[in-house]
Amino acid sequence: xxxxxxxxxxxxxxxLLDHNTYSFAAAEPTLKKxxxxxxxxxxxxxKTFVELLALRxxxxxxxxxxxxxxxxxxxxxxxxxxxxxxxxWQDGFWCKSFTSSKMYWLKLLEKVKPDFQDEFTHFSEMTIxxxxxxxxxxxADATRAAQRQFGEPVLWKGSDERKxxxxxxxxxxxxxxxxxxxxxxxxxxxxxxxxxxxxxxxYRRQSNEDVSSIALxxxxxxxxxxxxxxxxxxxxxxxxxxxxxxxxxxxYTSTLHGPEGWTEVLTQLLFK
Numbered sequence: 001x002x003x004x005x006x007x008x009x010x011x012x013x014x015x016l017l018d019h020n021t022y023s024f025a026a027a028e029p030t031l032k033k034x035x036x037x038x039x040x041x042x043x044x045x046x047k048t049f050v051e052l053l054a055l056r057x058x059x060x061x062x063x064x065x066x067x068x069x070x071x072x073x074x075x076x077x078x079x080x081x082x083x084x085x086x087x088x089w090q091d092g093f094w095c096k097s098f099t100s101s102k103m104y105w106l107k108l109l110e111k112v113k114p115d116f117q118d119e120f121t122h123f124s125e126m127t128i129x130x131x132x133x134x135x136x137x138x139x140a141d142a143t144r145a146a147q148r149q150f151g152e153p154v155l156w157k158g159s160d161e162r163k164x165x166x167x168x169x170x171x172x173x174x175x176x177x178x179x180x181x182x183x184x185x186x187x188x189x190x191x192x193x194x195x196x197x198x199x200x201x202x203y204r205r206q207s208n209e210d211v212s213s214i215a216l217x218x219x220x221x222x223x224x225x226x227x228x229x230x231x232x233x234x235x236x237x238x239x240x241x242x243x244x245x246x247x248x249x250x251x252y253t254s255t256l257h258g259p260e261g262w263t264e265v266l267t268q269l270l271f272k
Contacts, residue, residue, distance in 0.1 A: 004212035006270070007203065008034065009196050009225060010218035010262070012045040012055070013125060013180075015235045018258040019218075022137065024032030024059060027259035030129070031059065039270070042066065042199070042205070044192045044215070044225055046180050049074065049091065067187050069178050069221050070195035075124055080206045097150065098195060099155040099188030105175065109186060110222060112202045117211045119158035120166065122186075131235075135182060140217040151187030156266070178221040192217075193224030213271065216262055219243060226251075231269065235261045 010016050017024050021243065024031075034041055043052060043059075044066040052065045052074070058152050064075040073085055074093040087094040123146050131142040134155055154177075156163050163184075167177050170186055178185045192215075198239055215222070215229035217238045226232035227247055234242040234253040240254050252269070254261025 004210040005203070005207065006039045007200065008039060008041045008266070009192070009199075009212050009229065010045040010049055011040060011192075011219065011222050011225075011235075012043055013214050013230070014218040014237050014239075014258055015201045015222075016059075016259055016262055017045070019237060019239060020154065024259050030135045030263045030271075033060075033271060034266075037058070037270070040064070044070070044196065044217075046178075046183075046185055046221060048145060048148050050147045051141070054141075054144060063101070064199065066192065066195045066199070068076075068148060068150045068174045069187060070178070070192040071099045071187055073199055079220060080202070082206060084202050097151050098190035098198075102148050102150060102152055105110050105186045108170060108173050108175055109152060109154070112166070114164070115178075116158065116166050116170060120156050120184075122152050122154045123249070125151060150190075152248050153184050153185050155182070155185035157186055168183065180219050180221045191224035192222060193226075195230035196225050196228045201217055211227055214264070214266070217243065218258075233265045233269075235265075 016027055029040045040063045041061055042064050046069045047067060049067050052067055054179050063158055064079055073096045084094050087096045109122060128142050131146060132139060137145060170177055175186050176189050194262055196213060200213050204211050213229040214231045216227045216233040216235055217226055218235040223243045226245055231250045232245060236254045236257050238257050245251055252265050254265050256264050
């Protein structure tokens with residue numbers, strides 16, 4: 001790993017959190033080792049700001065985090081010596097946003113809806129009970145998941161062929177849809193990889209240190225992050241194959257699922 005400062009960017013669902021149970025128990029000892037080694041773990045997720053506020057407490061993580069598939073980065077005061085470039089003070093954090101607000105994307109979905117009647121629904125139309133059923137979250141977590149600021153998750157109900165037509169339609173109208181483990185996320189020209197690169201550049205600028213980034217993820221919406229990192233770790237999933245990557249060097253794939261795989265590969269990379 002050389003003498004570069006290591007930064008870890010990690011997806012949540014299906015990666016640090018178990019795909020079905022959302023447990024992170026298998027990763028807890030490794031998280032404590034990383035904290036002891038002063039290696040930041042930066043959640044980089046499709047989850048919302050309010051979800052991350054609760055989850056950071058559960059995981060005992062108090063550093064920066066990236067939400068809604070790279071739509072915005074939140075950095076606590078004091079993590080950097082100076083105000084991060086291009087940020088505004090928002091909700092108790094320095095916030096760097098990379099895309100338009102949710103309302104813009106809701107209007108876009110209204111425009112395509114007549115062409116795809118009854119083939120999809122999305123969070124703003126779903127009840128909390130609907131979101132619970134679709135995600136496996138409890139009511140409190142589903143309520144937090146619904147409080148999106150920068151994009152909208154679509155639950156596709158039609159055929160795969162029609163899904164491709166839907167993705168083409170929203171793309172032609174300016175969206176950059178991302179398929180996650182359960183939903184198609186409709187947002188702008190932002191992704192986890194661009195947010196990672198912005199953060200690494202800011203870290204280098206403020207610290208004058210070389211940086212080595214490790215990214216861990218299991219889904220298609222993690223591809224940009226995995227491609228952008230110095231080291232890509234694909235976490236095996238019980239529900240889908242590892243995301244395909246163009247890069248070939250410094251790519252690792254876990255043999256175990258979720259947090260077990262997370263611990264498996266980070267232990268090999270950092271603690272052997």
